[in-house]
Amino acid sequence: MTQDIVIKAENLDLTFQTNDGPIQALKDVDLEINRGEFVSFIGPSGCGKTTFLRVIAALEHPTGGSICVNGMTPDEARCKRAYGYVFQAAGLYPWRTIAGNIKLPLEIMGYSKEDQNKSVRKVMELVDLEGFDKKFPWQLSGGMQQRASIARALAFDADILLMDEPFGALDEIVRDHLNEQLLKLWSRTNKTIAFVTHSIPEAVYLSTKIVVMSPRPGRITDVIDSTLPKERPLDIRDTPEFLEIAHRVREGLRAGHAYDD
Amino acid sequence: MKSVFPILTVVAAIIAIWYAGAVWMNSQWTLDQARRAGVELTLPEIIRDTMNQERATLPAPHQVVAEIWKTTAEKKITSKRSLIFHSWITLHATLWGFALGALIGLTLAIFIVYSRVMDMSVMPWAIISQTVPIVAIAPMIIVVMSSMGIQERLVPKAIIAAYLCYFPILVGMVKGLRSPDAMQLDLMKTYNASNRQSFWKLRLPSSMPYLFTSMKIGIAAALVGTIVGELPTGALRGLGARILIGDQFGPPIRIWSALIMASILAGGLVAIVGLIQRITLKRMGMNQ
Numbered sequence: 061m062t063q064d065i066v067i068k069a070e071n072l073d074l075t076f077q078t079n080d081g082p083i084q085a086l087k088d089v090d091l092e093i094n095r096g097e098f099v100s101f102i103g104p105s106g107c108g109k110t111t112f113l114r115v116i117a118a119l120e121h122p123t124g125g126s127i128c129v130n131g132m133t134p135d136e137a138r139c140k141r142a143y144g145y146v147f148q149a150a151g152l153y154p155w156r157t158i159a160g161n162i163k164l165p166l167e168i169m170g171y172s173k174e175d176q177n178k179s180v181r182k183v184m185e186l187v188d189l190e191g192f193d194k195k196f197p198w199q200l201s202g203g204m205q206q207r208a209s210i211a212r213a214l215a216f217d218a219d220i221l222l223m224d225e226p227f228g229a230l231d232e233i234v235r236d237h238l239n240e241q242l243l244k245l246w247s248r249t250n251k252t253i254a255f256v257t258h259s260i261p262e263a264v265y266l267s268t269k270i271v272v273m274s275p276r277p278g279r280i281t282d283v284i285d286s287t288l289p290k291e292r293p294l295d296i297r298d299t300p301e302f303l304e305i306a307h308r309v310r311e312g313l314r315a316g317h318a319y320d321d
Numbered sequence: 322m323k324s325v326f327p328i329l330t331v332v333a334a335i336i337a338i339w340y341a342g343a344v345w346m347n348s349q350w351t352l353d354q355a356r357r358a359g360v361e362l363t364l365p366e367i368i369r370d371t372m373n374q375e376r377a378t379l380p381a382p383h384q385v386v387a388e389i390w391k392t393t394a395e396k397k398i399t400s401k402r403s404l405i406f407h408s409w410i411t412l413h414a415t416l417w418g419f420a421l422g423a424l425i426g427l428t429l430a431i432f433i434v435y436s437r438v439m440d441m442s443v444m445p446w447a448i449i450s451q452t453v454p455i456v457a458i459a460p461m462i463i464v465v466m467s468s469m470g471i472q473e474r475l476v477p478k479a480i481i482a483a484y485l486c487y488f489p490i491l492v493g494m495v496k497g498l499r500s501p502d503a504m505q506l507d508l509m510k511t512y513n514a515s516n517r518q519s520f521w522k523l524r525l526p527s528s529m530p531y532l533f534t535s536m537k538i539g540i541a542a543a544l545v546g547t548i549v550g551e552l553p554t555g556a557l558r559g560l561g562a563r564i565l566i567g568d569q570f571g572p573p574i575r576i577w578s579a580l581i582m583a584s585i586l587a588g589g590l591v592a593i594v595g596l597i598q599r600i601t602l603k604r605m606g607m608n609q
Contacts, residue, residue, distance in 0.1 A: 119507050138513055145511040147504050155526050155605035164522065168514045196606040 066130060066252045067093040067116055073124030074111060084277035085111045098246055098253045100263035101271045108278020109256045113222050117145055143220035144213030148228050150205035152197040159193035162212045169216055183211040186245055203234040221253045239265055240294055264306045265297055272309055274316020282312035339382050346379040347371035380574040388578040404582050410559040411547050414475050418482020419543040426490030434498040451488050460553045482546035486539035493535025497528025533598035540590045548583060
């Protein structure tokens with residue numbers, strides 16, 4: 061069963077040296093993420109959820125403990141292009157069309173022209189953006205831009221998708237729609253997704269595992285395995301089961317804040 | 322079309338101020354002449370005289386236009402009295418200087434963006450280079466060039482032009498190449514992109530708006546540099562030489578027509594860069 065563990069963190073510590081002295085962004089973080097899981101990280105600002113995602117992506121380096129991604133160090137995994145990363149802002153290049161933006165990682169990774177086009181067609185279909193390939197980013201709405209950036213992260217078919225508050229800047233209606241789409245995409249592709257969010261309903265609706273974090277120092281206070289079925293219509297959010305999990309998340313967040321007025 | 326009216330208003334205002342200035346500055350000579358001749362002049366007579374003096378301190382616009390017409394359309398372009406001939410000499414050196422300056426500015430900017438050592442060691446000197454008055458450097462460059470056996474006047478002029486124009490391009494491109502934010506650079510990192518790839522695919526395209534803006538400033542600076550390079554003694558050709566000769570020996574109208582010609586040239590060059598900018602950014606989809 062060990063090969064099913066995609067991400068494994070043990071006693072992970074990360075301390076930033078700032079002008080105001082050291083800041084402990086992560087302390088004693090232990091976590092295992094299995095293949096095909098959808099894991100949400102939730103917590104207030106400064107709890108280290110984004111930092112943890114960046115450690116998985118080798119954009120930050122831990123100061124203590126160990127972390128494995130696909131059985132390698134994060135740096136090796138990055139070099140092997142093990143993951144696609146979606147940032148809070150879509151960050152599409154204004155000088156490239158949507159198709160051009162999705163091709164960007166493929167060009168860098170040296171795909172042939174033919175494979176590039178094939179891949180672009182496939183992922184644009186996955187995020188429901190067919191027919192928009194020749195449009196420029198400014199011609200698309202914020203939600204569509206974010207979908208294009210998800211397509212860009214999926215283009216090179218990495219099996220891990222790291223998402224850092226990808227829908228944080230969008231309004232609730234668009235967000236609901238994208239959440240639904242993301243679940244469909246996840247069940248179709250079987251990717252392992254690590255998802256950072258501020259929103260309790262979003263975390264509960266999407267995840268198979270919810271990691272509740274709290275700040276100063278950033279640490280995990282609760283890990284909740286979701287009992288919701290894999291098939292989730294939007295109105296599952298009104299069921300007692302859903303509300304119970306949401307309640308437990310809220311309790312976890314409150315506990316983390318108890319001594320922090 | 323809406324913009325035509327304000328533009329014409331400004332042009333009309335400038336011409337009106339110019340005419341008023343011509344009356345004011347040239348009337349001194351008219352009054353002196355009248356006093357010597359012992360005649361009283363009425364105001365309309367004074368104004369009429371100030372419009373058509375042969376050696377007017379400030380020639381009226383129509384005189385300058387007539388002079389430019391006479392020295393462009395009515396002269397063969399190979400003639401040494403043709404302003405087109407002189408403009409071409411200046412333009413030629415300006416373009417060489419601009420090409421050289423753009424190349425230097427761009428190369429230094431790339432080194433500065435990628436190397437902290439270069440940033441700390443080169444940037445202060447680039448700034449100092451621009452605090453030295455160009456009129457002090459220009460004669461030295463000309464003397465050094467001729468002592469090296471380079472008789473062609475084009476070379477020192479282009480170097481002086483490059484000296485003035487590399488700086489705005491350097492500063493603009495350092496800013497431009499640094500314009501991608503941390504997120505976009507992180508994204509490149511997640512693709513495991515090489516420095517070369519993130520330069521060609523991210524930094525260079527991001528810097529395009531900065532490149533064109535700084536090239537507009539740079540090409541105007543190159544023209545100024547070339548004209549300054551034509552001022553020191555010895556130059557007989559080029560707009561700078563025309564200005565100097567007009568200043569010392571000829572009637573002021575020669576300076577004025579050369580000045581107007583220089584500004585037309587500068588305006589044209591900036592407009593051409595602007596046009597290339599519009600076309601390029603449009604093709605890049607950044608024209609919103």
